[in-house]
Amino acid sequence: MFTSPFPDVEIPDLSIYEFLLGSLHDDELERIALIDPATGAETTYGALRAQVDAFAGALAARGVGTSTVLGLLCPNVPAFATVFHGALRAGATVTTINSLYTAGEVEKQLRDAGATWLVTVTPLLAGAQAAAEAVGIPPERLIVMDGPGSAEEPGNPNLRELLAERSPAPDVSFDPATHIAVLPYSSGTTGNPKGVMLSHRNLVANVQQCRTNIDLTASDRVLAVLPFFHIYGMTVLLNLALRQRATLVTMPRFDLKDFLTHIQTHECTYLFIAPPIAVALAKHPIVDSFDISSVRTIFSGAAPLDGETAKAAGDRLHAVVKQGYGMSELSPVSHANPYTRDDIPVSSVGVLLPNEECKLVDTETGEEITEIGPDGQTAPGEIWVKGPNVMIGYLNRPDATAETLDADGFLHTGDVGVYHRDGYFSIVDRVKELIKYHGYQIAPAELEALLLSHPKVMDAAVIGVNDEDKQEIPKAFVVAAPDSGLTEDEVMAFVAENVAPHKKVRRVEFIDAIPKSTAGKILRKDLRARETAAA
Template sequence: MASTTTPAIEIPTSSVYDYLFGSLDESDLGRIALIDGTSGAETTYGQLVGQVNALAGALAARGVGVGDVVAVLCPNVPAFATVFHGILRSGATATTINSLYTADEIVAQLTDASATWLFTVSPLLPHAAAAADRLGFAADHLIVLDGADGHPSLRDLLSEGEPAPDVQFDPAEHIAVLPYSSGTTGRPKGVMLTHRNLVSNVAQCREAIGLGADDRVLAVLPFFHIYGMTVLLNYALAGRSALVTMPRFDLTEFLRIISEYRTSWLFIAPPIAVALAKHPLVDEYDLSSVEVVFSGAAPLDGALSNAVAARLDCVVTQGYGMTEASPVTHTVPVDRADIDRKSIGIPLPNTECRLMDPESGAVIPTPESGLSLPGEIQIRGPQVMKGYLGNDEATASTLDTDGWLHTGDIATVDADGVYTIVDRLKELIKYKGYQVAPAVLEAVLLTHPKIADAAVIGALDEDGQEIPKAFVVLQAGQSLDDTDVIAYVAERVAPHEKVRRVAFIDAIPKSTSGKILRKDLRAAEKASV
């Protein structure tokens, strides 16, 4: 039994460029689209579109178009928007690369995606150049946005005055972007997302989330990640909001930008929510402009959500999705105060959702009251990917023949169609036959006033049986021992869910999108045995 709780909308049949910029009118052209949070430099919508078209023309003049893949290795700066949308406007496919990647990792993605051009910035040039050299890229195929000897700059391309090309393709079939899945459960895979996938998800978000033209949005989540790409770069621009860019997260700079530029929406991942709720530095800045904090990339606990809402006097909400779904599939609408903030909310328009028992394969029905049994959350809708690039086996194991995307996340649903993530299917801990969800224990640990951050994995005891082990980061100047932590959790969970071991560490390893890298903790645990 699949549930859809929001009315369907009409999805435009257009390219990403036409959808985002085709309706710009005179009143929009002078509106601010991008603000460099570091320098304060502003780019209007009129200037942005002019740059996008000029870059598309420069690429077309170099023979780049439908069938070509162009890579982008760049932090969150205003030029990212020009490059990304210029690539799509040219008819080429963009593959966005993690700014923290090593040369080896860049080579792997460029090779897998069959990319033949690479845009980067001078601070990332050493790794980019090493990768390009190993793949035999010509010097003029490595474009350094802010300039570097021997390579074209963005200014060089924009100043050529080449007209944007007349490009024809089917938006439902043509691959717009090739983001790579996080790799937390295996080798990163290229996710084939069409123009229709991206347009669909922005249209769905516009219906469900509520960003407006007068809003200023802090863009700290990386544009190279699908969350930043769709929800910030595309959704905010579609709504004619102003994006304030931030190249990397630094709490002091983050708070300064909010205060100085009066940002009204913050799109974050849970680790930033922890800082907003607990860090003393927050009290030193005027954050009164913040109206909404929207969390994604990993589950946000209800208590943490409430703590941020109380401290900032704002609405805190969250959404859910994955790269393979462009990414958003669920959200708690800002105006739905009746929905528990620990949930991921309801499906977006045009999105079907069902829960499936991971052992029996049976669909779990939505209950008439209370909560359903937990099951794997599965999605079907226009935002779901075509598949993984060159990997039919992985595609078949994730996307079934009926179009259902198997997320690997375990959730429950209530009688109102509200979904709550329990944990990852592959990360559930089996303690004496009971299933223990790490996210539940992490949420409890984060309520302790002396704990700054935490993660839980399954570890083996002396008998080789799996037990919950907590990795804990203490607040500065605080002290606890493992007995304190174990007792604190034991008072708040069922007996089989108790933490059995504790390790104190300096930082929880996390991906750039904010997901806990439990595989790194498991590797460290294995090495210590």
């Protein structure tokens, strides 16, 4: 059993609202919480709390409470914090939805989560309306955050009007340890996306744990480019930054020029990124055209970052680069390279957070790995994690929950790692089938089911392969119908029409037969071996 080198921290028995905003002191009310670079508008912590309370009151006046699930379909804008924390303040459960999803994908998540309310923004309204109508959400329960006044659009309430009602925030009572705060969707180790049930205590615990390893302070300005709807952005950007009283500069979508411009204009000091951004910071010539000397720390997560790229990015920006590890089911962080140590290689994922235990388990024998070899590290094993940040389970999926979360409370991550004698971990492989494209999870089974619906596709399999920047991309192996004339472009266009952009197939190879076990399971290791041999 491996434990954190840090002593346990106290996990307050509070809701996430009480933990983040209920703890505001008078001298913190005028601090800037959020900046919208599109307009230059600033929101203070005092104003944010007032907006959160007002939105909670407006929802409660309309019957929203602890049995309500509310969908939030929105990119990173300051009002996201108001709606997200206002809904939680009202006792609702929030299921955050990828703002790049098609109407069909939005509908699927709303239906699975049991959402009866939806909040979105005007650019996403058409898809939101289609999805809402399909699942039976009426117009009066589809809130348009930046929408027109009711005289012009009487069907959909808008955020401005709801806040103007100044309804008092409700007195809501629930157990933070068991009440579901958020339902992000994750594919776990395999299969289609499932609702991850995270309690208020899960969210509070992970912020409190991260405060030990991540040196974010009230004087920092954080460029919030990682989406808040993703658990990484939700916990490490939105919630951690608010708890530390830092300032968030929001970005609705990533564009390298805008990214660099915002850093320069707002003198951002802390960057939370995924590996593709590290690649751009290390290699793109445009970086030299901006003064981004304000950046002191770059923290990468969501997918593995190789040490060479990390060092190049850090050297170019004269900044410290750190890396962490986690998954939605862990709220999401379990390991992080601590700011207090500079002897841990950036290619590793650092040490366990406080209050956590970890096992390494041999994937063949099921035996626990504890011995450190002469090379200074253990043999590889699947990482199992136990702690207050571990999810309650998957929504309405006791079978999937039992496969991932054992009777002793350990979550089986599906990732294979090694432990080094100096106390840190490195990820070396994965058991799970997920593809991580730009930090987003892609379930091969979801793409395979889509491909099989094409009339010219007889069979298909999808795996992750590396592109020229060592970033994982989806590749489809396709068995085409005889004499169909199916082309690679046709396959890629078909997938692109039916999924969010990050799920698009980036490479296609036609194959005579998909390798399968006697039980009919796709042998992805054979396809990966084929890919390695071809390289």
